[in-house]
Amino acid sequence: MSDLLVSLYCPGFKASEQRTERTDITIRPVLAPERHVVLSWIQRHFSDNWASEAAVAIGRQPSSCLIALNNGELVGFACYDAIARGFFGPTGVAEASRGEGIGTALLHRTLQAMKDMGYAYAIIGDPGPTRFYIETVGAIEIPVAGKGIYSDMLRTPKPAARV
Template sequence: MADLLVSLYTDRLSDLEEQARRAEVLIRPVLPPEMHLVADWVRENFSTNWASEVSVAISRQPSACLIAIDSGNLVGFACYDTTARGFFGPTGVHPDSRGKGVGIALLSASLQAMKSLGYAYAIIGDAGPVDFYVNAVGAMPIPADNKGIYQGMLRVKRT
């Protein structure tokens, strides 16, 4: 998968923020006492690797992991500055909550947070849904011959 580059000074972020307001979820940073609850939820719904990244993001001060809450239930998460400074991700929305604007709301809040920290650009590392990011924020592939930051990462061997 490709790494993508997003300008944090594009007008598309204003459009994204407007779309995010339509999502009927609360977006907020994870509190430290919630770390294991959120990391376990990510592990159960996505992957162990992402749960590790979530734990790192939550450990930052302030937390670099945002969550989406709907009617008191965790329905999505997004991290930034986790594997590398300036990186957005991982991010995920529970399958039952997809298509409701939750991903847009998390993306918008995360990119706004990164912009407020002084970043001019964000990198979406090893982006899965490339078309989603291209359409949402005008993300552009970074030409790198598939040699992203995750190359050579240790993986769990399944027997």
């Protein structure tokens, strides 16, 4: 699937944000001394690649990595301006906490942070749950084939077969 584009000024964006307010989850930027805790959590629950992107986002001032906490426990994260300026992601929610609206709340808070920084649009690169983004924030497909910025990314080599 191609990258997606989200207008941060369309009427649907504002209306959907109001529907996703949660009071039992705290969403806030990562603090610098929390970096190692958050990156370790992302590596454990998702991947080294996502942790690398999150490290870039956490290092920005202000931090462009937001976390979701449920009673002080880390349950999700969302980044922007990690792989490139104007890009949303990576983002993820702990498996045990999925289906509770946390991902939607993180998406909206992160896109709102991008809007507050002056962005009019956000790009969602190499999206996983495409339908989620289309239905939740009115994302549209950017008509370019391939994985966009991730196309030529270096990958960890697979171990050689032992003889």
